Amino acid sequence: MSQNTFVSEIEKYVGQEVQLKGWVYNFRSSGKIFFLQFRDGTGRIQIVYSAANLPVEQWEKLNSLRIESSVVINGTVKAESRAPSGFELDGTSVEIVQLAPEDYPIGKKEHGPDFLLDNRHLWLRSEKQWAIQRVRDTIIRATFDYFKETGFVKFDTPILTPNACEGTTELFEMDYFDVGKAYLAQSGQLYLEAGVMSLGRCFDFGPVFRAEKSKTRRHLTEFWMMDAEAAFVEHDENIKIQEELVCRIVKDVLEKNQHELKVLERDVEALKKIQAPFIRMTHAEAVIKLHELGSDISEMDDLGGDDETILTKQYDRPIFVEKYPAVVKAFYMKRDSTDPSRALCADLLAPEGYGEIIGGSQREDDYETLLARIKEHNLPVEAFQWYLDLRKYGSVPHSGFGFGLERLVTWICGLEHVRESIPFPRLINRITP
Ligand code: 4AD
Ligand code: MG
Numbered sequence: 001m002s003q004n005t006f007v008s009e010i011e012k013y014v015g016q017e018v019q020l021k022g023w024v025y026n027f028r029s030s031g032k033i034f035f036l037q038f039r040d041g042t043g044r045i046q047i048v049y050s051a052a053n054l055p056v057e058q059w060e061k062l063n064s065l066r067i068e069s070s071v072v073i074n075g076t077v078k079a080e081s082r083a084p085s086g087f088e089l090d091g092t093s094v095e096i097v098q099l100a101p102e103d104y105p106i107g108k109k110e111h112g113p114d115f116l117l118d119n120r121h122l123w124l125r126s127e128k129q130w131a132i133q134r135v136r137d138t139i140i141r142a143t144f145d146y147f148k149e150t151g152f153v154k155f156d157t158p159i160l161t162p163n164a165c166e167g168t169t170e171l172f173e174m175d176y177f178d179v180g181k182a183y184l185a186q187s188g189q190l191y192l193e194a195g196v197m198s199l200g201r202c203f204d205f206g207p208v209f210r211a212e213k214s215k216t217r218r219h220l221t222e223f224w225m226m227d228a229e230a231a232f233v234e235h236d237e238n239i240k241i242q243e244e245l246v247c248r249i250v251k252d253v254l255e256k257n258q259h260e261l262k263v264l265e266r267d268v269e270a271l272k273k274i275q276a277p278f279i280r281m282t283h284a285e286a287v288i289k290l291h292e293l294g295s296d297i298s299e300m301d302d303l304g305g306d307d308e309t310i311l312t313k314q315y316d317r318p319i320f321v322e323k324y325p326a327v328v329k330a331f332y333m334k335r336d337s338t339d340p341s342r343a344l345c346a347d348l349l350a351p352e353g354y355g356e357i358i359g360g361s362q363r364e365d366d367y368e369t370l371l372a373r374i375k376e377h378n379l380p381v382e383a384f385q386w387y388l389d390l391r392k393y394g395s396v397p398h399s400g401f402g403f404g405l406e407r408l409v410t411w412i413c414g415l416e417h418v419r420e421s422i423p424f425p426r427l428i429n430r431i432t433p
Contacts, residue, residue, distance in 0.1 A: 008042035049091035070097035131260035142252035155195040155202035157188025163383035184209035192229040203228040222426035229400030238399035250274040266414040302328040308355030322346040331377040333361040354411040360401025367391040
């Protein structure tokens with residue numbers, strides 16, 4: 001008999017007896033036949049027990065089971081065309097590891113979002129949540145693979161920092177021993193810029209924090225960001241890298257998560273259209289388009305969430321909106337030499353109404369210009385002296401971008417709200433469980 005087997009590889013064992021370890025997600029009994037719906041983390045399968053073939057003690061054990069009890073089962077694998085996985089087990093035995101009480105909170109009835117979020121530690125076991133976490137894993141791995149293949153070095157940036165990266169209004173602040181104040185990182189970008197002057201091309205991937213008072217379907221207070229940065233890369237090449245990375249991620253999910261996408265009822269045809277070249281328009285062009293679509297956005301405004309929604313519903317490919325007014329963007333962005341009121345930046349907006357998934361730009365690489373920007377933004381020059389040093393010793397043109405992992409997961413899985421894309425979401429009104 002084969003032990004340490006998993007549902008995901010069950011097709012290798014047709015005709016053989018195997019042992020599986022996992023949980024009961026449902027069951028029903030006809031009195032003579034017991035249908036056990038079983039999951040082990042890698043997948044789900046039905047195990048069919050017949051009273052006629054089981055010792056009485058085993059039959060009674062089966063009939064004492066409750067939802068989410070943990071079990072070790074033995075059975076013989078057979079092909080079953082009617083089963084979703086194509087396989088089924090003829091059960092030969094069951095051992096109960098732990099019998100769950102009858103009151104498993106998450107039932108088959110509809111639950112509201114607050115109830116589900118309060119029970120997030122259990123909700124994660126349901127099939128849709130399982131599928132989301134598997135897609136998330138593929139996105140993370142595809143990102144690492146892409147960067148490995150293109151020569152980007154993983155460079156770990158700090159989470160405790162002495163200054164802001166993306167604007168002082170969204171900082172989580174704390175007392176830091178005798179030093180004074182420290183802040184949770186909003187992005188590792190500034191440190192990556194130091195990294196690329198040593199390593200050429202770098203990326204980080206870790207949790208970041210934003211004390212944003214936004215209560216929208218797109219905002220978390222803690223989320224995972226991947227920042228990438230490259231020396232001697234300018235605006236256009238920066239965009240090319242992003243396009244390649246996003247295509248690669250979607251391709252890997254389409255290849256590796258067919259079953260998960262089906263569980264999520266994701267329209268895979270929409271994902272298959274994610275091919276280069278993406279749509280590219282300037283902020284000025286986007287504003288004109290948005291006016292046609294009924295938005296009252298002003299020429300020098302940032303795009304709001306609603307603007308992103310209506311704009312991205314017009315296209316079936318992602319959109320780079322480039323050259324935003326410099327006044328609405330971060331201090332470190334290089335200006336467009338043909339129109340210095342604009343930043344050499346681009347946001348990548350996902351289609352189907354999803355909106356911003358990436359923010360990126362070419363960086364200001366001139367010492368005096370950057371110093372002036374830091375002062376204009378009322379940032380403490382002292383805290384940024386190390387960052388200015390990067391422009392003093394061997395400055396080079398360089399660019400980078402950052403994606404929000406949860407925004408990618410939400411879009412690729414076709415979710416309504418970013419809160420389901422991360423195991424334990426942190427929102428302005430929620431920090432439990
Ligand atoms: O556009 P942002 O603010 O850009 C930066 O932080 C740059 N320093 C990145 C860089 O150039 N290296 O954030 C990057 C991405 C956004 O495009 C969005 O996908 C995500 O992070 N993001 C959020 N995701 C969830 N909740 C929030 N509150 C988010 N804020 C930004
Ligand atoms: Mg942004």
